[in-house]
Amino acid sequence: MAKRIVIALGGNALGDSPEKQLQLVKNTAKSIVDLIKEGHEIMIGHGNGPQVGMINLAMEYASQGNVNTPYMPFPECGAMSQGYIGYHLQQAINNELKMQNIDKICSTVITEVVVNKDDEGFSNPTKPIGAFYSKEESEKISKEKGYTFIEDSGRGYRRVVASPKPVEIVESKIIKNIIDGGNIVITVGGGGVPVIKTDLGLKGVPAVIDKDLSSAKLALELEADMLIILTAVEKVSINYNKPNQIDLSILTVEDADKYIKEGHFAKGSMLPKVEACKNFIVNSKKDSIAIITSLEKAAEAIEGKTGTIIKK
Numbered sequence: 146m147a148k149r150i151v152i153a154l155g156g157n158a159l160g161d162s163p164e165k166q167l168q169l170v171k172n173t174a175k176s177i178v179d180l181i182k183e184g185h186e187i188m189i190g191h192g193n194g195p196q197v198g199m200i201n202l203a204m205e206y207a208s209q210g211n212v213n214t215p216y217m218p219f220p221e222c223g224a225m226s227q228g229y230i231g232y233h234l235q236q237a238i239n240n241e242l243k244m245q246n247i248d249k250i251c252s253t254v255i256t257e258v259v260v261n262k263d264d265e266g267f268s269n270p271t272k273p274i275g276a277f278y279s280k281e282e283s284e285k286i287s288k289e290k291g292y293t294f295i296e297d298s299g300r301g302y303r304r305v306v307a308s309p310k311p312v313e314i315v316e317s318k319i320i321k322n323i324i325d326g327g328n329i330v331i332t333v334g335g336g337g338v339p340v341i342k343t344d345l346g347l348k349g350v351p352a353v354i355d356k357d358l359s360s361a362k363l364a365l366e367l368e369a370d371m372l373i374i375l376t377a378v379e380k381v382s383i384n385y386n387k388p389n390q391i392d393l394s395i396l397t398v399e400d401a402d403k404y405i406k407e408g409h410f411a412k413g414s415m416l417p418k419v420e421a422c423k424n425f426i427v428n429s430k431k432d433s434i435a436i437i438t439s440l441e442k443a444a445e446a447i448e449g450k451t452g453t454i455i456k457k
């Protein structure tokens with residue numbers, strides 16, 4: 146049966162350069178168009194951690210050098226990342242739709258997401274962005290620029306920035322129009338550009354919202370049947386990266402709470418994915434499903450053959 150599906154695509158699954166990303170999105174587009182062919186309605190949210198870090202670093206470097214480049218504020222870097230990732234994804238999906246003779250179109254909505262100005266995320270940076278560094282490199286950059294770094298799930302050290310929780314998707318009516326019109330939308334890129342409400346209107350703030358939490362919000366607002374979080378691992382594990390690692394096929398909300406307390410899911414990577422799925426499942430008015438798996442395994446996971454299914 147045709148389902149309304151929100152797909153949250155990991156920023157790391159998009160590669161670490163525009164050239165690599167353009168290649169990788171071709172496979173992503175094929176998997177997504179296969180789902181569209183089966184009649185499913187698709188909304189795509191995506192990450193931007195590596196990309197927004199790269200843009201921010203490049204713009205900062207250029208503005209400090211001799212080239213005539215102004216300082217680029219962080220929210221603008223986030224909007225730039227939505228634009229170029231969305232451009233690659235929509236081009237690849239539209240090419241694939243045309244090749245398969247499907248009369249639909251995919252478009253990116255530059256999306257703002259309201260956050261609370263007093264969110265505790267502003268005083269405790271947790272969102273890893275940009276490239277991975279060695280411990281020594283990260284300490285050197287930290288001294289030079291005052292950035293905070295953390296060790297990211299055994300993969301190296303990364304800069305972390307504030308990550309407030311998503312409160313409201315500003316462009317949700319337009320997103321609904323696109324979906325109700327039978328087309329495909331790319332939205333809440335990088336979790337959405339974070340904005341706060343002021344007396345003068347919306348105002349961008351320097352932070353990166355977790356795209357899994359924004360995708361769950363989108364799935365709830367648009368009454369989706371399914372939230373699929375696609376990342377680099379096929380299943381969620383307990384004792385991750387340890388000799389006694391156990392991969393989970395099913396994760397109940399009750400077990401998720403227990404494992405969260407025991408510290409099995411890393412902050413800024415697996416924890417927000419599990420929390421996003423939990424939030425969607427618990428608050429959905431429908432008998433909805435949430436799945437965490439890898440891009441390559443998406444179709445199999447929808448058929449219930451792999452991935453971690455999060456259940457009530």
Ligand SMILES: Nc1ncnc2c1ncn2[C@@H]1O[C@H](COP(=O)(O)OP(=O)(O)O)[C@@H](O)[C@H]1O
Pocket residue numbers: 154155156157158192194298375376377378380381382383384385409410411413414415416
């Ligand atoms: N308990 C866990 N189970 C599986 N993966 C985990 C776990 N804890 C941390 N991870 C790491 O989290 C990563 C996914 O987070 P991240 O790379 O931030 O996602 P994204 O694909 O959204 O960029 C996995 O590739 C893995 O390295």
Ligand SMILES: NC(=O)OP(=O)(O)O
Pocket residue numbers: 154155156157191192193194195273334335336353354355356357
């Ligand atoms: N914004 C965001 O959640 O990005 P990643 O998926 O790259 O962490």
